[in-house]
Amino acid sequence: MKVVLHRRYHFSASHRLHQLGWTDEENFRVYGKCANPHGHGHNYILDVALTGPVDPATGMVTNLADLDAFVERQALAEFDHVYLNEQVPAFRSLVPTTENMCRVLFERLRAYPHARLETIGIQETAANSFEYTGGTQENE
C-alpha cells in the first residue's frame, strides 16, 4: 500500500506578472491586470505531499513537527507577507506565476530528509490551483 501525507500551509504575498525583456504593451497583452506595475496579492495555500514507509513505532510517514519546521525555514519564512518579485531572489529574473512558484518550492522542499517529496500544490485563489510533481514532461 502506498501512503501519501498531505500538509497544507498558508501564506499571503504580492506579485506582478511581468517579463523584463518585454514592452509594457506586451506584458499587458499577455498577463492582463496581473501586469499592474504596483502589484497585487493573494492568500496562497501550499500543499506539500510526501510519501514513504509508515514507521510502526510512531504510525507516521514523518513527524509533522519536523516537517512544519522545515517548511517554515525553507518556504514560509521567505514567502509570507512579502512582494515576491523584489524580496525572493529566485523571482528577480523569473516571473512569479503560480507555475514557477510550484517549481521553485519543489526544488527547495525536495531536500526534506525524512520522506520523499511527491507533489507541490499551490492554490492561488479558490478558482486556480496548480500541482508540480518534479521533472519535465520528457522524463515523467
Place this chain on the structure above:
Amino acid sequence: MVYLTRKVEFSASHLYHNPAFSPEENRRIFGKCNNPHGHGHNYILEVTVAGEPDPRTGMVLDLKELKDILQREILDRMDHRFLNVEVPELAGRIPTTETIAMTIWQLLEPRIHQGRLHRVRLYETPDLFVDCFGNGQ
C-alpha cells in the same frame, strides 16, 4: 475508466502514545497529541472507486451499496468512538491519520465487488490529510 468518490464524516477521539517509549520520548515525539486524556477531530473520509460504468445502469457501482458499506465498516466502528480503545483494528497501534487511513483501506477493499477501490483520502483537519493507494498505483 471512471472514478467515483463518496464522502462521509465521522467524529472520534484519540491519543498518540507508544508504551515502548519513555514518558519524555512520548512527549517529545508526539507533542500535544500525547495528552493522556485524548482529544478529537471531525474526520472527513473520501472513498474513490474506479471502474467502467455498467451499460445497463450507467453506474460504476450502486451508491446505496457503497453508502451501506461505509456505514457498516467505518461509521459504525469509528464514529463517536475513542479510537485507541474502542476500535479493535487499531488496538496496540498509534492511531495517526496514516494508520487510520490504512485501516480503512483494509476494511473497505475486500467489501467492494463492483469496480475496485482506488483511493482512500482521510482528512484529520483541512490542513492535514492522507491518501492510500493499492499496490501498483
